[in-house]
Amino acid sequence: MNTKQAKTEITALLAHPLKLFEGVEGINARNVHRLLKVGRDYSNWIKARIKQAGFIENQDFVIVQNIAIGSPKLASQKGGNNKPIIDYIITLDTAKHLCLMEKNEIGRAIRQHFIEAEKQLKQVAPKVYKNTLAKTLERLESIDRNREMTEAIKARLERNGTPPKPYHYSQEQEMLDSLVLGVNVRKWKALKGIKGNVRDYFNVAQLRLLKTLQATNAALIELDTGYQERKAQLQKLSQRYLSEQLAA
Helix, strand or coil: CCHHHHHHHHHHHHHCCEECHHHCEEEEHHHHHHHHCCCCCHHHHHHHHHHHHCCCECCCEEEEECECCCCCCECCCCCCCCCCCEEEEEEHHHHHHHHHHCCCHHHHHHHHHHHHHHHCHHHHCHHHHHHHHHHHHHHHHHHHHHHHHHHHHHHHHHHCCCCCCHHHHHHHHHHHHHHHHCCCHHHHHHHHCCCCCHHHHCCHHHHHHHHHHHHHHHHHHHCCCCHHHHHHHHHHHHHHHHHHHHHC
16 A cells, blocks of 8 residues: 555545544544554554553543454454454544654655645635644644653653653643643633543644643753652743733
């Protein structure tokens, strides 16, 4: 399968999701792995990506056993080693993020596809186009910054001889999201009735602030700055940024 074919199949996959939990639509991550032509074993790849991006179970994905690939219904078969087949059903946003995180040729093609899709808005909604494209570009860059931050976290844990756990990554992301919003992100999502990744609801200015906080946090982590001290410095940076935005 060439890059063009893979891109076509992935975009078609995203366009025909399964019904997921609480009415949310999703797709089987195994199909994304196959179409992206990832060299790593599926199980190790999806677990690493979930940890790297800080995806949250029952929000960004659900885990199912004995599932027939591509079907939301449970199957009775087991693998040849008599162990249950484990699959991850992911939301559409999570699927897009996985595509954007993959740095191979197909991943880059999908990344460009999303950008081009936004550009097409210029044909039908020019007033919406400029802001939507800017938001897409900022969102893509924030995913890159998030990867750099999680790599810094992982390196610090390795220096300290601490086994990495999902909360090591998720607490950093929740801290940054809360600083961007100015309130606790969990309370904000509950108030708004939002499920999934809150960053998909950020505007351009918020995404720019997020990128700044991600880059600064990564640098502070590399300097082995403690969590509370980092949080205090990032809070000052966030407040200064927001003040400048109000004054502009």
